[in-house]
Amino acid sequence: MxxxxxxxxxxxxxxxxxxxxxxxxxxxxxxxxxxxxxxxxxxxxxxxxxxxxxxxxxxxxxxxxxxxxxxxxxxxxxxxxxxxxxxxxxxxxxxxxxxxFYYGFHALRLPDRFTVTLFFMVKYTEILGKEYDRMKEALKVRNFMPKTNIFTYKTYAYLAGMLLVRSMDRAVRLSQAMRLRGFSGRLYPFNxxxxxxxxxxxxxxxxxxxxxxxxxxx
Amino acid sequence: MHISEGVLSAPVLGVTGAAAAAMVVYGFRYVKGDMLAKTALMSSLFFVGSFIHVPIGPSSVHLILNGLVGAVLGVCAFPAIFTALLMQVLLFQFGGFTTLGANTVVMALPALLGYYFYRQGIRRHGIPQSLMFFLAGALPVLGSAMLLAVVLAFSGEGLFSAAKALFLMHIPIFFVEGIVCLFLFRFMLKVYPDFLERG
Structure with missing residues (x-):
């Protein structure tokens, strides 16, 4: 059930x-x-x-x-x-x-600022998750072996940094595209x-x- | 580290819940325009960060990144971390609804240390800058570990040993997170300076 x-x-x-x-x-x-x-x-x-x-x-x-x-x-x-x-x-x-879960919160009529943040967060998590998987594959292809050393920590720092750089561009494009279509802080889900x-x-x-x-x- | 349901006492749940509600409502006041995209993005990075496992000796820890979230967002870190923790409750059942307030306070309040030390860092160069960036990543983890221990210790004498053990477990993460954030901030300043400047 x-x-x-x-x-x-x-x-x-x-x-x-x-x-x-x-x-x-x-x-x-x-x-x-x-x-x-x-x-x-x-x-x-x-x-x-x-x-x-x-x-x-x-x-x-x-x-x-x-x-x-x-x-x-x-x-x-x-x-x-x-x-x-x-x-x-x-x-x-x-x-x-x-x-x-986003539809669930929307149906519970919680404040728009919360549900909109949640919606974008869910969408960006998909983007970040895919980017992270691709970068992990790229590291594997280059025979990266994580160890307890500065090189490993630097690599992870750059990985997180690249995740942010790539995702921020997409995030800005997504929010610009939504603003262009009249987005004013409220979403109207159909599903x-x-x-x-x-x-x-x-x-x-x-x-x-x-x-x-x-x-x-x- | 998430505090599970059923562990904390009623007064601690009440106080942390009220504090988290005030913090999150205050933070949401600033979530508009460009900050909306940035808050949601940092929230998802905080969420995805829990999948990035970094080795320490024979074991491994996942990144917390509350210092980074705080450095980028300032007070908007409160709603960002709250939203990420809420999604962790819903998707993985880490933590819970009644402990969401305590977990938000534990993770989000020390994030402001990240904001402060990062701002101190960008005004400096060389070794002092590196030190500030290290502290911007490490001190929020230490702050979270301390708050976690305090929240547990106030929930009953019986939880004192658990509080001490959990605090000690966070010490290696303090160093790892500091080093990772040091390199990350320097990388972002070189590659995408605007991203951190507008925080």
Missing amino acids: RFSPSVSIAAAVLYSLMTAFLTQVHPLDGLFALFVLISAHGRWRVVFLRMLKLNIFIVFICLTVLLFHGDRGHALLIFFRANLITAVNVALFTGYTADE YISFGRSDIAVIGMLIIQSLFTFGGIV
């Missing part, structure tokens, strides 16, 4: 706010997380692998709390809070492209991602979760 990006973003923000401030975690606080994990059917492998990777930092923090301060309760609280929120974020967001039944289900689950968390049902 897929949700629209705007609903996914709003749901993830609300669930994060609900869970991050908990001082005790009850099994029912994970109800919404369980729902979105089940709805991520077909992407479970990706979700699982990403959760493993993200748990490196979480486990590191928990271990330092446990080993150096012997505070088992605090370590477990951090572990469960972090994993519940991360699981929801991973299950809701894997599979979306950067463009879809809205429609609101469906699955979105109603996720909103319903979030309301149920908030009743469990705040309504004293737990």
Whole structure:
């Protein structure tokens, strides 16, 4: 089951706010997380692998709390809070492209200056990413072997510098082209991602979760 | 280094969230005209920088580049870094929404040191200039490491050891980032002086 990006973003923000401030975690606080994990059917492998990777930092923090301060309760609280929120974020967001997130923010009617910056940032990341891949290939062709020395650091500095030089020219051309076509700080996207039944289900689950968390049902 | 969800205490989340909101709103006031393209570009460079891995001994670290972003953008570094961190939450789930404020403060506030030391550097020549450029890249990383440690330490006594360990882990990055930014600023001054002049 897929949700629209705007609903996914709003749901993830609300669930994060609900869970991050908990001082005790009850099994029912994970109800919404369980729902979105089940709805991520077909992407479970990706979700699982990403959760493993993200748990490196979480486990590191928990271990330092446990080993150096012997505070088992605090370590477990951090572990469960972090994993519940991360699981929801991973299950809701894997599979979306950067463009879809832009449409999501636009649909949430956030200020134009933010959504326009985000739009340009997404477009420039594509340009920079392609340039970076090309330069990396060029370095490989020239048999560049990164080592811990000044030559390597200088090469990386020049690589980042060339990325900026090449991309800035394109960025300026893109913004000039948009200004020529009447751009005045607002974008009008056509590709809205429609609101469906699955979105109603996720909103319903979030309301149920908030009743469990705040309504004293737990 | 991103602080994960669920780690920080409620007061720390509240204070850093409010501080980041004020910084980002203030920064967005200046994001107009040519600065829009530049802010978005530096935001994407900050994003792509996290894929550039530089070797240190047997390990490797990724570039942070908050000093460079600060040197080019000044206060517009706040929205640029915020936007990049937000995209990292959405695309890779690094960090999170409630810790976005803390991560923005940790990364973006020290970026202003990059702006200050870069401005000091362009007024000088030779070794003093190189030193200022080194500091413009290195000190923001040190500032970020210190803020990261402070934010963790204020979230509970239990996180004190993690704060110390994370601060020590950033020391090699301090040197690498300083050296990379030193060469990068000198390269940009030669190849595209206008880019940094208009910051």
